[in-house]
Amino acid sequence: MKAAAPHPEAPIGIFDSGVGGLTVARAVLDQLPGESVLYIGxxxxxxYGPLPIAKVRAQSLGVMDELVDSGVKALVIACNSASSAVLRDARERYTARYGIPVVEVIQPAVRRAVAATRSGRIGVIGTAATVGSRAYEDTFAAAPQLHVTSAACPRFVEFVERGITASPELIAAAEEYTAPLREQEVDTLVLGCTHYPLLTGVLSYVMGDSVTLVSSAEETAKDLFAALTRHGLxxxxxxxxxxxxxxxxxxxxxxxxxxxxFLGPEVAEVRQLDHVTETYPTGVIPQITDAMLAGATAPSTSSPPAASVPRAAAGGETT
Incomplete structure (x- = not known):
């Protein structure tokens, strides 16, 4: 890894296992409209939810290494499974060594839920990896008066990645997954996966109007603003x-x-990477961020130069 000192004009690196992290990217673009963003799905x-924690950790660090090599000035782990698996390592690896702030999504959601609950009964839904890590329970431990109930929702990410945000099958799955939370009469539900805000309609329908749904996206963007301010970035x-x-x-x-x-017209183009940790140790990503720093337009993804995309699919933007 060849990290340089972070530069205020450099982009913010955001990553997730898929499209769910775009909910965080949306909040970042809204709250920090002048910033550049480099997103990897x-x-x-x-x-990541069904994967062993060791695999999630290795893959997450590999993606973040590539973002740091590219010259990003901050990292946003826009994935609950990755946040629970790798946050401490990431802050030692990037913040302590190179001064690159790392922002995650669990603490912001907990903070918002504590402020929102009226009864002290809070539900958390997430992937199997996030729920199994007990990362939310550990964070809520600072407020022992709260009663926290967690439930894994393994198929939710699959629905979102297929573009399904409303269907009878999805509603049935939501009713099954949230039954223990409704039995506990939670009044606040933490959406412990960045994909889940895209299912707000279904979750509101199943949980009822009296339950407050908490997404970490807005609070995470606030934490990012604070981190950039503290670091002068x-x-x-x-x-x-x-x-x-x-x-x-x-x-x-x-x-x-x-x-x-899910995000809007800001997604003008997408470049495909076959295996980010193998394909781009020194490849196109640094060229893209160099262009950002220079105020130039990033290389076109519709027909990238062959030499610029080693072993990657050059299928870029589609229409």
Whole structure:
């Protein structure tokens, strides 16, 4: 890894196992409109939820190494499974060594839930990896007066990655997964996966209007703003509008279709990476961020130079 001192004009690196992290990216773009974003959706290896913790840790660090090599000034782990598996290692590896702040999604969600609950009964839903790690219970331990009930929802990520956000099958799954939480009469539900805000309609329907749904996206963006401020890394307010680059380790066309649906027109183009940790140790990603720093347009993904994309699919933007 060849990390340099973070630069205020460099992009913010955001990653997730798929499109769920775009909910966090949306909040970042809304709250920090002048910043540039470099997003990686590791769809070739995700979802991370069913994977062993050791695999999640290794894959997450590999993706973050590539982002740091590319010159990002901050890292956002926009994935609960990755946050629970790798946060401490990431902060030692990138913040302590190189001064690159690392922001995650669990603490912000817990903070918001503590403020929102009226009865002290809080539910948490997440992937099997997140629930099994007990990361939320450990974080809530600072408020022992709360009663926290967790439930794994293993198929939710699958639904979202297929573009399904409403269907009878999805509603049936939601009713099954949340039954223990409704039995406990929780009044606040933490969406412990960044994919889950895309299922807000179904979850509100199943849980009822009296239950507050808590997503970490907005609070995570606030934490990012604070971290950039503390480290002196906020982009100049007079700078041009930030550039946003989206990369996927899986097929670019399907990622772009879902990303434009869930995030919007900011997803103008997507570059496909076959295996980010193998393919881009010194490849196209640094060239993209160099272009951002220079105020230039990133290389086109529709027809990248062959030499710039070693062993990667050059299938870029699709229409």
């Amino acid at each position: 590791d769809t070739a290896h995700g979802p 906020l982009r100049d307010a007079d700078a041009s509008v930030g550039e946003h680059i989206f990369l996927s380790t899986g097929p670019a066309d399907s990622f772009r279709r879902l990303a434009r649906r």
